[in-house]
Amino acid sequence: MRIAIIGAGFAGMYAALSSARLRDIKGVKPDELEIVLISPVPHLAVRPRLYEPNPEVMAAPLHDVLSAIDVTYVEGSAKGIDTVARTVLVQSPSGEERSLNYDRLIIATGSRLFRPDIPGVAEHTFSVDQLDEAVALDRHLKALADQPESKRRNTIVVAGAGFTGLEVATEMPARLRQLFGDDADIQVVIVDRNEAVAPDMGPGPRPIIEHALRELGVEARVGVGIASVDAGGATLTSGERIESSTVIWAAGMRAAPLTAQVPGERDNLGRLLVDRELRVEGVPGVYATGDAAKAACDDKGNYALMSCQHATRMGAFAGHNAVADLLGEPLMPYHQEAYVTCLDLGTAGALLTRGWDRHVELVGAEAKKLKQEINTIWIYPPKPVRAAALASAEPQRVTDL
Numbered sequence: 001m002r003i004a005i006i007g008a009g010f011a012g013m014y015a016a017l018s019s020a021r022l023r024d025i026k027g028v029k030p031d032e033l034e035i036v037l038i039s040p041v042p043h044l045a046v047r048p049r050l051y052e053p054n055p056e057v058m059a060a061p062l063h064d065v066l067s068a069i070d071v072t073y074v075e076g077s078a079k080g081i082d083t084v085a086r087t088v089l090v091q092s093p094s095g096e097e098r099s100l101n102y103d104r105l106i107i108a109t110g111s112r113l114f115r116p117d118i119p120g121v122a123e124h125t126f127s128v129d130q131l132d133e134a135v136a137l138d139r140h141l142k143a144l145a146d147q148p149e150s151k152r153r154n155t156i157v158v159a160g161a162g163f164t165g166l167e168v169a170t171e172m173p174a175r176l177r178q179l180f181g182d183d184a185d186i187q188v189v190i191v192d193r194n195e196a197v198a199p200d201m202g203p204g205p206r207p208i209i210e211h212a213l214r215e216l217g218v219e220a221r222v223g224v225g226i227a228s229v230d231a232g233g234a235t236l237t238s239g240e241r242i243e244s245s246t247v248i249w250a251a252g253m254r255a256a257p258l259t260a261q262v263p264g265e266r267d268n269l270g271r272l273l274v275d276r277e278l279r280v281e282g283v284p285g286v287y288a289t290g291d292a293a294k295a296a297c298d299d300k301g302n303y304a305l306m307s308c309q310h311a312t313r314m315g316a317f318a319g320h321n322a323v324a325d326l327l328g329e330p331l332m333p334y335h336q337e338a339y340v341t342c343l344d345l346g347t348a349g350a351l352l353t354r355g356w357d358r359h360v361e362l363v364g365a366e367a368k369k370l371k372q373e374i375n376t377i378w379i380y381p382p383k384p385v386r387a388a389a390l391a392s393a394e395p396q397r398v399t400d401l
């Protein structure tokens with residue numbers, strides 16, 4: 001028997017840990033039930049940290065922990081899924097293709113930034129979405145430090161004042177001052193089509209965010225979009241031109257394209273619709289989890305967001321259920337009632353909200369301390385010690401803040 005997991009992000013990693021945990025509890029040997037994790041690289045890209053400086057170190061190796069729990073790592077990208085024959089076509093980094101059969105499949109291919117068809121956006125914008133893109137931005141900023149001082153060099157435009165855009169924009173003043181010097185005349189402009197920053201966070205936390213932007217000197221242009229981008233800057237739909245060598249796109253995510261290979265229903269973000277056990281509706285043997293799935297997370301009408309917080313726990317439930325399903329054990333409905341948001345606001349601190357109505361719980365230095373703890377400890381893979389690693393994936397307990 002084989003369980004194949006595609007994707008080694010937060011959801012894929014916890015699906016691997018949790019499936020290995022239940023296999024262990026049920027006394028099934030790894031050669032009786034093989035768990036395979038397919039991903040292009042043997043590390044977890046720590047995406048929630050990619051707005052920070054030096055992103056090249058934001059990758060956590062997975063080889064040791066996977067071998068400690070007897071999960072087979074297959075290096076490559078899944079290019080195709082045949083849900084009738086129950087096979088996955090995997091392409092290795094050198095281009096060789098092989099077909100891997102499965103008894104249960106877990107799709108944990110995550111999400112990626114969506115760049116709309118606006119002139120110049122594809123060619124001229126940076127991002128902090130994937131590791132290589134964040135590294136490219138970091139190199140670009142470092143290279144700018146060697147250029148003569150100019151308004152264009154010193155100006156950053158961030159498109160999108162949602163969670164990611166706010167974290168990038170509020171990080172930039174300190175990052176640029178470190179590169180260009182304390183006296184540099186720095187300008188950071190955050191742009192959003194919505195009438196206010198943090199459109200999804202609502203009126204409770206917004207004044208704190210707006211205060212932080214003012215404190216940092218980050219200018220907000222709201223109710224206006226980006227009309228075009230070129231090598232010298234961005235033009236807004238209002239006609240305003242902002243000269244800038246660095247336009248960062250941080251507006252909108254979509255599920256990774258592999259979800260389109262599964263003959264299930266998808267939402268407008270490309271996420272596969274799943275039932276409470278995280279099975280793709282109408283596609284036997286296939287589970288979807290993390291950012292690749294649209295799942296109800298409670299009985300009150302809330303759905304998991306594209307977030308690391310939801311992905312880790314969803315991964316744990318998907319792994320557990322795939323094994324339970326194969327072994328004829330009861331499945332566990334995914335649930336995650338607690339919901340928090342911890343938003344980094346650069347040198348202005350951070351903001352912690354709790355609940356779906358985003359009640360502000362912590363601000364400033366206290367929230368920043370928690371954010372740093374989340375970013376440097378909580379979201380990393382467990383240590384490669386078998387018993388502790390397996391225990392960390394108990395589905396009910398994964399990441400409850």
Ligand SMILES: Cc1cc2nc3c(=O)[nH]c(=O)nc-3n(C[C@H](O)[C@H](O)[C@H](O)COP(=O)(O)OP(=O)(O)OC[C@H]3O[C@@H](n4cnc5c(N)ncnc54)[C@H](O)[C@@H]3O)c2cc1C
Nearest residue numbers: 007008009010011047048078110290291306307308309311
């Ligand atoms: C800058 C930034 C800040 C963020 N901050 C936060 C935050 O503060 N809190 C929070 O909760 N969330 C945050 N997020 C969101 C969070 O990072 C994602 O929701 C989370 O990474 C989703 O986990 P995942 O495992 O579903 O997908 P991913 O982490 O996207 O992992 C997907 C995996 O699938 C692999 N993959 C994709 N396609 C294939 C294929 N065809 N074959 C094989 N492998 C494939 C990828 O290589 C990767 O290993 C942030 C994201 C960004 C970019």
